[in-house]
Amino acid sequence: MTRSVILIPFIAAALISQATAADPSSADTVETLVINGCPIWPYTRCPGADLRHADLVGKNLAGADLRGANLTRADLRAANLAGANLEGANLTAARLQKVNAPAANFRHATLIGADLEAARLMRSDLSAADLTGASLEFARLNFAWLEGAQLVSANLQEAKFATTNLRGARMEGCVTRFTIFPDANFENCQGCPTHW
Numbered sequence: 475m476t477r478s479v480i481l482i483p484f485i486a487a488a489l490i491s492q493a494t495a496a497d498p499s500s501a502d503t504v505e506t507l508v509i510n511g512c513p514i515w516p517y518t519r520c521p522g523a524d525l526r527h528a529d530l531v532g533k534n535l536a537g538a539d540l541r542g543a544n545l546t547r548a549d550l551r552a553a554n555l556a557g558a559n560l561e562g563a564n565l566t567a568a569r570l571q572k573v574n575a576p577a578a579n580f581r582h583a584t585l586i587g588a589d590l591e592a593a594r595l596m597r598s599d600l601s602a603a604d605l606t607g608a609s610l611e612f613a614r615l616n617f618a619w620l621e622g623a624q625l626v627s628a629n630l631q632e633a634k635f636a637t638t639n640l641r642g643a644r645m646e647g648c649v650t651r652f653t654i655f656p657d658a659n660f661e662n663c664q665g666c667p668t669h670w
Contacts, residue, residue, distance in 0.1 A: 521540065522541070534554045542562045551570070580600045587608060589608070593614070605623060605625050605626075622641075625646070645664065648665075
């Protein structure tokens with residue numbers, strides 16, 4: 475009696491295994507998303523990739539190499555770009571709300587009209603990036619580098635620029651209601667606030 479009771483779980487497991495082998499569609503398979511030859515996963519290597527209008531909501535692209543990639547109008551809401559390299563990438567009108575991008579490289583990136591509301595950009599490098607017309611409302615930019623960045627007609631409302639490097643940046647016509655700049659570097663910054 476006890477011997478048959480012990481064998482039942484093993485027999486059941488064997489039957490399930492055989493059924494799955496016979497019909498692969500019944501198994502839980504996870505397919506890798508590939509867009510224009512670029513696999514969407516952490517540490518992917520896709521410099522210059524064409525990811526225009528790509529749906530990348532919540533995708534994990536930590537450490538990805540997307541230098542010079544075209545991400546025009548891509549949807550990256552709540553995506554993980556921690557440590558990603560987007561140097562020279564085109565993110566015009568991209569949706570980056572709540573993106574997690576600490577220590578990401580956005581040097582010389584085009585972020586014209588991009589929506590970075592509530593983005594986490596701590597220690598990110600946005601040097602010489604073009605953020606004209608971008609929304610950084612409620613974004614966290616602690617220890618970020620925006621040296622030589624263009625912040626023209628940008629929405630910076632409630633953004634936190636704690637210990638941020640804005641040396642040589644251009645800030646013109648921006649919404650700065652409740653924006654804070656504690657310990658920020660404004661050396662040679664055009665239009666940066668003077669009361670901090």
